[in-house]
Structures are given as C-alpha cells and as structure tokens.
Amino acid sequence: MYGLLAQLSLVLLVSFAISSWVFWAMDQAWLWKRAIRRFEKSDLVDPSQPRVVVFTGSSSINFWKNLAQDMGPLNVLNRGFGGSQMAHVTRYARKIVLPHSPVRRLPRSAAMEIELMGEGG
Numbered sequence: 001m002y003g004l005l006a007q008l009s010l011v012l013l014v015s016f017a018i019s020s021w022v023f024w025a026m027d028q029a030w031l032w033k034r035a036i037r038r039f040e041k042s043d044l045v046d047p048s049q050p051r052v053v054v055f056t057g058s059s060s061i062n063f064w065k066n067l068a069q070d071m072g073p074l075n076v077l078n079r080g081f082g083g084s085q086m087a088h089v090t091r092y093a094r095k096i097v098l099p100h101s102p103v104r105r106l107p108r109s110a111a112m113e114i115e116l117m118g119e120g121g
Contacts (some may be wrong), residue, residue, distance in 0.1 A: 031082070032081055032082065032084060032088055032092065035081035035082060036081070036092050036095055036096060039079060039081075039095070039096045040095060040096075043099065043100075048075075048077050048100045049075045050075075050101070051075055051103045052075045052076065052077045052100050052101075052102050052103065053071070053074050053075065053076045053077070053102060053103060053104045053105075053106060054076075054077045054079055054096075054097050054100055054102040054104070054105050054106070055067060055076060055077065055078055055079060055080065055106045056079045056080060056089045056093075056096070056097060056105065056106070056107045057080050057084060057086075057089060057107050058080060058081075058082065058083050058084050058085070059080065059081075059082060059083055060080065061078060061079070061080025062078070062080030062081055062082065063080070064078060064080065077100060077102075079096045079097060086107060089107055
C-alpha cells in the first residue's frame with residue numbers, strides 16, 4: 001500500500017513540476033523565437049499584399065488553416081503562434097504585424113490566459 005502511495009505521490013510531483021515549467025516557459029521570449037523566425041522568413045519569400053488584415057494570437061489562430069477562404073474577399077494574414085498570450089503578441093508586433101502596414105489587426109488571446117486572469121494570475 002505504501003509503495004503504491006509513494007508511486008502516486010511521485011507521479012503527482014513530476015506532473016506538477018512539468019506543468020509549472022510549461023507555464024513558466026510560456027512567459028519566456030525564447031519559447032516563441034522559432035515561430036517568429038518562421039514568420040520573418042515567410043515574409044521575405046512571400047510579402048503580404050497592401051491593405052492586409054492581420055490575425056494574431058494563440059493556437060486558435062495558428063491552426064485556422066482556411067482563414068483566407070473564411071475571410072474572403074478580405075486580404076488576410078495569419079500570425080498565430082502556439083499558446084501565445086497578448087503580452088507575447090505585443091512583444092513581437094514590430095516583427096510580425098507592423099511590417100505589413102495592416103489596415104486592421106485582430107488579436108485573439110488564448111482562452112487559458114483569460115481563465116488565468118480570472119484566477120488572479
């Protein structure tokens with residue numbers, strides 16, 4: 001019985017440590033550098049059209065693969081990355097939003113960010 005309890009405690013402790021690291025890492029700029037570099041490279045190869053609407057935010061934007069069709073006839077650009085929060089989008093706006101001189105910017109915050117704010121986080 002004590003062996004099972006010890007194993008369960010170890011699993012819970014490791015799970016807590018991993019989830020704590022993930023939440024800590026989400027606030028670190030280095031976590032997003034790869035995605036930002038991918039956007040910058042894409043912009044060099046295929047610059048955006050004038051009067052673009054830039055969608056930014058978390059994975060809900062990132063995984064919106066048919067954004068252009070859904071928003072047609074608007075000229076749109078998808079700049080969603082990971083589980084980013086508004087602070088991350090703001091930090092990288094000079095690299096991923098402003099170079100496109102957007103006519104509109106449509107940020108979408110992570111739903112988790114809203115939940116954390118409600119908990120005082």
